[in-house]
Amino acid sequence: MPPRARVIRFVPALFFRFVVFFAIAGLLPGQCNDLLKIWLPVFVPFQPASIPSPPLLGVLRQAWAALANRHACLSPAERFAPVAHRTGNARWIRKMESTATSSILSFPVRGWRIATPRSMEFHMTKVAVLVGSLRKESFSRKVAKALAALTPNLTFDFLDIGAVSYFNQDLEASPPADWTALRERIAAADAVLFVTAEYNRSVPGVLKNAIDVASRPYGQGALAGKPAAIISTSIGAIGGFGANHHLRQSLCFLNMPVLEQPEAYIGGTSNLFDDAGQLTNEGTRDFLTGFGKAFEQHIARNAKR
Incomplete structure (x- = not known):
């Protein structure tokens, strides 16, 4: 016709x-x-x-x-x-x-x-955020919060990994409440964002412990298969390169598809924020805006079905 x-x-x-x-x-x-x-x-x-x-x-x-x-x-x-x-x-x-x-x-x-x-209710993509620094004025945390503010289409859930007790396999039969809480909040998220400082060219111990706890029980961990992104930070010029790539090795083992581009090594963090913790560097703002959009697309491509 x-x-x-x-x-x-x-x-x-x-x-x-x-x-x-x-x-x-x-x-x-x-x-x-x-x-x-x-x-x-x-x-x-x-x-x-x-x-x-x-x-x-x-x-x-x-x-x-x-x-x-x-x-x-x-x-x-x-x-x-x-x-x-x-x-x-x-x-x-x-x-x-x-x-x-x-x-x-x-x-x-x-x-x-x-x-x-018929209803305007809809699912907002939730991202669990693990910050590899416990310091109150942590630059890594400030970077993570800046990214959250620049990425309105994602919901960011900041987890307190400092409250997670050390991993001990003897406790797996009856895991502590803080282990269970961490695993449940990660399991409820659609993706995971790691923002970390670099300690001795590697990942801070508190972040590694949180990953070890969340990855258990073996083969059933909350992290397995979830889309992820990594931002490493430092007050120096290298931007936490060593920590970034050590962390990628662990996430690869956990079958977590990690955002490949853009890579995020943010150096000179002590010069990026004002006294109130607000991002003032326009170049970094533009970079984090693009990083957030790329992360959104990465989650869409790799979302667990």
Whole structure:
């Protein structure tokens, strides 16, 4: 069928359905919810049990508002997924469900189906942050907070690894509460960010201990397979290069896909912040902004299914 003919058939069908729909709802406003259960499946095919309590106009207004803001409702993993595909003779726009429990409203018109979230709730990608320094005025922590402020599409959960007791295999049968808390918070995250200083050309002991605890039990650790990124810092010019690459070796063993580019070795950290801990160096700000965007894309590509 020529495109023009398809459009001619498409518009009257859509207009007729909505005219009838609104007419029925307008005649009996007091029985709006009952009408939804009886008539709405004709126009919007979903189970009656999932019909919401607001009146018809509120439901439609909510659905179309969600459609207008559909891109904002997608998680990074969905945002970079293919938008549409073809099945048979009909074109189907993919469901834009941002959580496993969200439901949709579907408006079919002669083979076309556009699905939108009925709720504006959506899953924000969560990143667990492990800072390899316990000092109160840690430059590594300031860098991590600056990155979090410059990456609004991710949620950052800063973990207190200083409260994690030393790993001891004798305790694995009945792990301490701090071990369990660390593992659960990492398991709940979609990715992990490591921001660390360098001690003696390697990783600080407190960070290595947290990794050892979170990686157990063997083969079932919370870190396994999660996308990761590393930022190393120092007050010198090298930027913690040694710690960065020692850490990469451990994460490789844990099967964690680590962001490869851009690499982040941030030197001269004592000159990057003001007395309030705010980042003042524009070059570093631009770099962290780009790093955050690259990390978002890296998580989307490597998110655990």
